[in-house]
Amino acid sequence: MPKTLLYLLLLFSNAAMVLVTPKSTIEPCSNSDSCSALLGYTLYTDLKVSEVGSLFNVDPVSILTANAIDISYPDVENHILPSQLFLRIPVTCACVDGIRKSVSTHYKTRPSDTLTSISNQVYAGLVSADQLREANDIQDPDVLDVGDNLLVPLPCTCFNGTDNSLPAVYLSYVVKDVDTLAGIAARYRTTLTDLMNVNAMGSTAVKAGDILAVPLPACATNFPRYALDHGLIVPNGSYAITASHCVQCSCGPGNLNLYCMPASLAVSCSSMQCKNSNLMLGNVTTQRSSAGCNVTSCSYGGFVNGTIVTMLSTSLQPRCPGPQQFPPLIAPPSSVTRDSTYAPSPAPQSDGAGPAGATTPKSSVVPSSGSIPGLPPASGPSGSVSSACSLTNSLSTFPPAFMLYLFVKFIVSIS
Template sequence: MPNRKPSLFSFFKALFFMVLANVALVTSKSTIEPCSNSDSCNALLGYTLYTDLKVAEVASLFQVDPIAILTANAIDISYPDVENHILPSQLFLKIPILCSCVDGIRKSVSTKYKTRPQDTLASIADSIYAGLVSADQIREANSIADPSILDVGENLVVPLPCTCFNNTDNGLPAIYLSYVVKPVDTLAGIAARYSTTITDLMNVNAMGSSSITAGDILAVPLSACASNFPRYASDHGLIVPNGSYAITASHCVQCSCGPGNRNLYCMPASLAVSCSSMQCKSSNLMLGNATVQQSSAGCNVTSCSYGGYSNGTILTWLSSSLQPRCPGPQQFPPLVAPPTYVTRDSLFAPAPAPQSDGATTTVPRTSTVPSTGLLPGLPPAGAPIGSFSDASSLLNSVATLPIALMIYLLINLISPLSL
């Protein structure tokens, strides 16, 4: 049988298959982090406002406490009516969330979004949630058959990425920020901005090279101060990023992580009202207070420290120690005023709260996001197991490739009829 030269039709078949495969490799965003327990951890989302929004409106998008957003960004909460302060478009915020382990995999938490007439899955993913999720992930999470048709007023589940890695980085306390890479970003620039190294970022994200692409999601470790509260405390596991603070104990206690520090310092919060006693037993010291006494042997320090919040009670403990020298003044994160509102034209109106019953925002609950399966793999030496961005997109696209293969085979069956 004589050899036949490849026809133009065959060339287009191969080209079509390659295009389909390439599209399948770049559509998904996800987090892959195997875990062995069901505990939650504190995590952060890097979010850029798509329009001018009130603090409370940003909180409703992610179903979190508005005060938690302000404290995570070292914004002073003592300003009048601060929850209704308008934040300017394109402002970058760190959004605190809870990240949980489900079925042995660290999966994203979910929030809900109420659709409006002009919404599309792409605009919700890329604009309103600033690239923290893809349109395909929203479609899968909500079992949407036709993404071109969205019912107005529908509550969509929006999966959001998160990472824990046991809240440690190189054996030290850390909290992980899910950061969406911008076109102007470089890995060196991101490392410098968040006081880490290129090597650490590559290890954490299981990257084979230092190249990054706009839209990639990187897990960025932020050094932090970790608490040692007992397990029965409602704020057990509290960890605060360096240079910020947190409000706990029903808004009664403020815990700060000063710049360049890893020691959590807690004191009565500025919003403290109707709080239980904050005085240490057998002492005149109040929470956060300390006495120092210089001696020939060193400095005797007695302090009243916070021990967690349990059953409506603020736990305190009194400690005494002999230190080589007396401690200096406590270093606090420098608080900033709420950003000034700037009038500008916006493409979208402020997003409505996902709940229309007037309920207050709550911490997001754990939600399982449909996954496409995992492939076994090994991270770089010394790195936590897990990856984002290109690597995770490749794993998620495995489920999409058979579709392209079926189309290719179908063309093969049809091609003899066309020749």
């Protein structure tokens, strides 16, 4: 084979490799602080709730509450969740070697495992085979001993627990084939501009395997630093269990004020009655007056040295508050439907102008910040998108089949 032909073949192969390289949002860090984060995970097979918990080394109950699944069902931790169900997995996001990631997950290898199968199937693309190899110092990726305990570094971001100066929890979302950035924004009730800024994107283009940081509005707490659950933050529309399963906190759909009450799992818990009052945790009394409404409430103040801290507060408000709104609870899922809350985010509806099944929107909304394609918007965060470069953006505008056609045509002309 002529050297010129060999060189062109290698060049085309490298170009194809660039086209399929997924991108992931990376947040540099320089301190030891951690935050609460979420992973978007699609089940690769039917799994019990407890098995999902073991897979990520997290409390199974926290998985249920993060997805607003009713925990009062009998033996709920042994309920079998269906394959392809999409769940939000709560994890602790730490700072490791200058990058935000979750490093509390370990996986014990089985006879049929490879780094690729663990990456693509078991953890649904949240970690790559190369990341597994590097994190575990594996010399030969084709040789895995059964029972090896592998560290699984998982992507997460904190961004100071805020989005546009409001409390937020960040979800690491693996882009599916059917996804568009507009569809993802619509699903999580945010904007294209916000997603592009958070992920330092220069265009709205995404492809399967990309991992995006998606900000979710949340209810934050102001518990003291010495409280065991200091920094508790609950995404809007979900719940959290704290204080040794004694207290259940929710972030209602109508507001971003955390509301805590005794949990349905509570068995042996410290007193939840506010001092100098008959009110229990979560109770609110109101009394109308000519000046407004006198409101007295017994709220949760954190879990300190095994004790549930309660705080009695009184205030004068212009009007009496309505009943507390709770995120709607669902039964433990047993099937997956396209219309499910947990289904992959849909592409925008076609307006009929394009071919059937087209997923590209008629027009794309780009932040009006004068940003240049290939560079992050001017108001973007300090994070970065790995494997992103101008070559990728340029090549991605040409279909691989067309590039192959040109390559073959060129070879024929010189032969």
